[in-house]
Amino acid sequence: MKTIEKQQVIDVLNGLEVIEENGGEDTYVLVENSEENHKQLNSVGISSETINRYGDEETFCILALAFSEGYADLYDGNKIIFFDEKVELEVEEGKTIIFYKDDGDFYLAVSEDSGNVSINKLTDEHLQALKNLLHRVN
Structure with a gap:
């Protein structure tokens, strides 16, 4: 994936509304597993199948998705960075x-x-x- 495409994914992930988060060693950032969030991520090339690997019916973790799929290099406590x-x-x-x-x-x-x-x-x-x-x- 090209640099600009990765940045587009990061921009969408950072723009999703966070509903729960935790810092420290077990850091996670959860967003709603909604049709709207799927549409936004689908528009930058992330399939619903990929999204669903990082959560359940209610939420998914944008950090797990970003790092595991190779889109992120760092999380600064506020945003995902590529x-x-x-x-x-x-x-x-x-x-x-x-x-x-x-x-x-x-x-x-x-x-x-x-x-x-x-x-x-x-x-x-x-x-x-x-x-x-x-x-x-x-």
Whole structure:
């Protein structure tokens, strides 16, 4: 699936009304398993069969769908994110640093295997410091 198509799926998933959610190690985000939600996801190429694999007659988990089907790279606690470009660096067992761009802004995330994610938006000063560091390395 092309990057733009994945982003369209993510946009629809993020636009669905959440009826129940839980954070932490057992994170889930449930939406109503309704005809309207199926129509929206069907319009971006997600079949009803796929949707139904991630829930029951009443609800389905958009995080399980997004990650299991390969549409998502990160959940920041508010929205599902797909990276068109990213840099990952494993800094220690179970902990990864991810540098990515979302909606024109740059972020640095620390992701742990436990599911904990810490995300910081990089300021212009941060970006300039990174550029200066790269110039010194070359």
